[in-house]
Amino acid sequence: MSSLLLEKLVTEVRRYQNKDFLHAAMAVCAITAYSDGEVSIEERYSIDYAIDNIEALKTFDPVRAIEILDDYIYLLKSDAEGVKAELYKKIKIFEGKYKRSRTLLRVAHLIICADREVDPREQKEFAMLCNLLGLEANKLWRQIENQKAL
Template identity: 30%
Template sequence: MLNWLKDSANKTRVRLAAEASKFKNRSFMEAVVSGCALVAAADGDISADEKQKMAGFIQRADELKHFEMRQVIEVFNKAAGDFEFDAAIGKASALQTIGKIKGKDDQARLLVRVICAIGAADGDFDAAEQAVVREICVDLGLNPADFDL
């Protein structure tokens, strides 16, 4: 009986930690997903490779793996839908979401590294995608040269 109680308490503690982590990192998840959509849309096409690479990162990142893929897809589809409606609106919305992590240098740097990988997911990290990442760096107060941009 005592072992069951200890196991139950440990499971509850782990579940609560995961829920707290999810709440704490929601803005980071939304920024990463919006950044991925922004870079993916830079060449005019959001490819399946780019979507899969973004989903794979979310599933493996300690800061984000607690999110259900359904939530990630909802955020991505909203961002992609904004681009489909109007490219300027999509870009403005994505930059606004990304801006929520400004001043959080570790998160901002990780976001830039992820979106660089997403840009290269289709085999070509082209000039338009690089220009978008440079703009994101400047908006976040990061030096694009730190990321070879």
């Protein structure tokens, strides 16, 4: 088998394995960015950074990831509570998977801190996401903040 074909096959398998993670990550991005009622340019830059730098998302076309994100944000604007419930289901798939859950919450933290102002609604959403994934919000927030300081 040619190495190019094998490489392509490995990429496709990774993409398939990470499809749920892509949707969960874009759901986290949409919910977190829109939690204060708007999506700032700083939040969009943070999302782009996450898409380009999270290993589990690198196998996907960034344009496709942004399309998913934009769809989720559009839907949140039209029916926030109903859509949020559906997006929570995509995220909850990773409950009990500590490393994936922690990565999703690091993305949420990155977006929340993007504009250097932590809105109480964003903090509340972070706590909700932690609860959804079975993690303790205050402990995880402190852990992420401590890692940023290093």
